[in-house]
Amino acid sequence: MPIIRRALLGVALTLAALPAxxxxxxxxxxxxxxxxxxxxxxxxxxxxxxxxxxxxxxxxxxxxxxxxxxxxxxxxxxxxxxxxxxxxxxxxxxxxxxxxxxxxxxxxxxxxxxxxxxxxxxxxxxxxxxxxxxxxxxxxxxxxxxxxxxDADMKMEALTNYMAKQQGIKKVYLINQDYSFGKAVAAAAQAMMKQKRADVQIVGDELHPLGKVQDFSPYVAKIKASGADSVITGNWGNDLSLLVKAAKDAGLNVDWYTYYAGGLSTPAAIGQAGKDRVKQITEWHSNVEAAALDExxxxxxxxxxxxxxxxxxxxxxxxxxxxxxxxxxxxxxxxxxxxxxxxxxxxxxxxxxxxxxxxxxQPLFVSTMSAGMKRDVENTGLGFKTDGRIEAKDTETPTTCKMKRPSA
Amino acid sequence: MELVVFSLLNGVLYGLLLFMLSSGLTLIFSMMGVLNFAHASLFMLGAYLAYQIGRYTGFWPGLVLAPLIVGLLGAAIERWGLRTVHRFGHVAELLFTFGLALLIEEVVQLIWGRAPVPYTVPSSLDFAAFTLFGTTYPAYKVFMVLISIGMFGLLGLVLTKTRIGLIIQAALTHPDMVAALGHNVPRVFMLVFGVGSALAGLAGVIGGFALVTSPTMARTLGPIVFVVIVVGGLGSLTGAFVASLLIGIVQTFAVAIDFSLIDLLARFGVTVTRADTFYDLWRIKLAQLAPVLPYFMLVLMLIMRPRGLMGTRET
CATH class of the missing domain: 3.40.50.2300 (Response regulator)
Structure with missing residues (x-):
């Protein structure tokens, strides 16, 4: 018996040693x-x-x-x-x-x-x-x-569709980070705004180095001098936080159309400076009606x-x-x-x-940082409020993809 | 005209922020010859401490306490770290402060996390101080200017007009003689390093809410601080002050200028189109290069005049 038991133990140990x-x-x-x-x-x-x-x-x-x-x-x-x-x-x-x-x-x-x-x-x-x-x-x-x-184009498509309906928009300023994504955002915004609202002027198209600018006040001075009422930016992280903060300091009154204002510590850094001014295009935000998610x-x-x-x-x-x-x-x-x-x-x-x-x-949402929302972001007391919902089918863009599928 | 006034004002404001950041480093470097890589880290520590203290007591006690704590920490670093390492020469010192910078960053991440903390402008400074051509200037920037100029004035006076300042200066060049006269030279160095660190801490208290308080702030601000002291002249307080203003103004003006090589060539009747090679290079506007200009100035300065604008020595 002991031999059998030992043998069984051995088998068990071997099995355990395998990548279980x-x-x-x-x-x-x-x-x-x-x-x-x-x-x-x-x-x-x-x-x-x-x-x-x-x-x-x-x-x-x-x-x-x-x-x-x-x-x-x-x-x-x-x-x-x-x-x-x-x-x-x-x-x-x-x-x-x-x-x-x-x-x-x-x-x-x-x-x-x-x-x-x-x-x-x-x-x-x-x-x-x-x-x-x-x-x-x-x-x-x-x-x-x-x-x-x-993708960046789908989001810009949705964002510009929303902007095209805002009659108050007359002059738009583009400010982006100087790398592939920032340039893509700028190019898409230029092309799409022109196509959807020919009467809107693009009054500036600025690229700044990625993550190197500490003081955005000179950029803000330029935005101000251009007379822009809205700014489109793909900036994220500190490049967005510092930009919005500098604008608030200078008393610049523009609407910010962004990709990434809603998370990654940016809301905390922007704080009250973003109230009613900072908008984002996302697939979701915490105040989208979706009771199923509360828990x-x-x-x-x-x-x-x-x-x-x-x-x-x-x-x-x-x-x-x-x-x-x-x-x-x-x-x-x-x-x-x-x-x-x-x-x-x-x-x-x-x-x-x-x-x-x-x-x-998927559906996309344009939303604005607002006070008095059910859920706030990053303990700022401000939450995102939906301005417009873009239905899934309206976000589809043509593709040049020619996919090679595996034979299996 | 408006643009010139704005650029000048914004440039001076930014320059003074830079000086605030680099004054402590200049002090340490000029008086002790230690190139302190951990300076920006101490600055970061000042910002985090001010944020933490501010949560319990409000902003103003933090303004005093945070630099004090950072100053004590700096003195401790000198006493139990740098003094030992000093014997092994400058390279050892450099490596020591470099390691220290990494260590501080990790500690900050452990305590406060990797995301930025919500350290915002205190309400007592969060109002428009004055308006110029419809652009407002916040009170905290005015406060920053006062602190920065105050630092410059006080440091200058202490170093050149007081007895302790004379001893400090003498201790740098003739340590043995100063020691023979009965002064405790190591303690003088500890004091200098402590005060330099405290200045970094003080800059952090203000820079923390003017910029973004996150664990990466030391790494993003470190290089620019070195540019200031190298351009200003190693070991010259006035040089650092002038260099800060110069960098601030040059950078700010550059942002305002949308001028590229294409425009320059166009003056000579040469047109460049998208099809040309190096189009991407030609079309770069001066404004795009602005944040890189300080580093360009650094390189130029090291080639043309290694001791900087007002430097007294070459090391």
């Missing part, structure tokens, strides 16, 4: 900056995905397995991203999430396209929650890439002591789980095919994943 995690969990890699200047942004993403996965796991996981988040540091540059991707591939992780930096997203798409062709048995699927360079779903589109945020928002804030910000991380995870279940498999090719054309009910309405270029089509 691989058997009862589906690993999902996450590559974003976890150190350096943008570490807080990367950390925010980890919290959101961990939160979503915890809730899915609490309900029993998917395909009888638990989801497991594996965060890796991209250091916000393509070189270190390659190292992180190598680790993802070596560890047999088949799904990877990323959002911060379109340059990083391009690097992931390039590498995965080659890798997946070479080793189809170890293919990795890329789920992008925030990198908004339009090229990713146009010229550079790939079967292995799915985007869950609206989740509170639970998130309680757990991480910060505001829930990315609804798209929730949508992404829900759709991924649905794809797993439809495909009855955690194979990236099958999951990718299941995601194509998938329709999904979210708290803001129905969304769908375009099959032709893998871009999620």
């Amino acid at each position: 995690a691989a058997q009862d969990s589906i690993k999902i890699g996450y590559i974003d900056p976890l150190s350096g200047a943008f570490a807080n942004v990367g950390e925010l993403g980890v919290h959101h995905f961990q939160f979503a996965m915890d809730r899915i796991n609490a309900k029993g996981g998917v395909l009888g397995k638990k989801l497991e988040l594996v965060p890796l540091d991209s250091k916000a540059n393509p070189q270190d991203t390659q190292i992180a991707l190598k680790k993802v591939i070596d560890d047999g992780i088949r799904f990877v999430l990323q959002g911060n930096g379109s340059n990083v997203a391009h690097a992931i798409v390039d590498t995965l396209s080659k890798h997946n062709e070479r080793e189809p048995a170890k293919a990795v699927l890329f789920l992008n929650y925030a990198a908004v360079d339009p090229a990713l779903t146009n010229d550079k589109c790939s079967f292995w890439h799915f985007r869950f945020d609206a 989740e928002l509170d639970a998130y804030k309680k757990k991480y002591n910060e505001d829930f910000y990315f609804l798209r991380t929730r949508n992404l995870m829900e759709m991924l789980v649905k794809a797993f279940e439809q495909a009855k498999s955690a194979d990236p090719v099958k999951v990718g095919i299941a995601l194509e054309g998938m329709k999904h009910q979210t708290p803001t309405g129905e969304v769908y994943m375009r099959a032709d270029n893998h871009q999620l089509i």
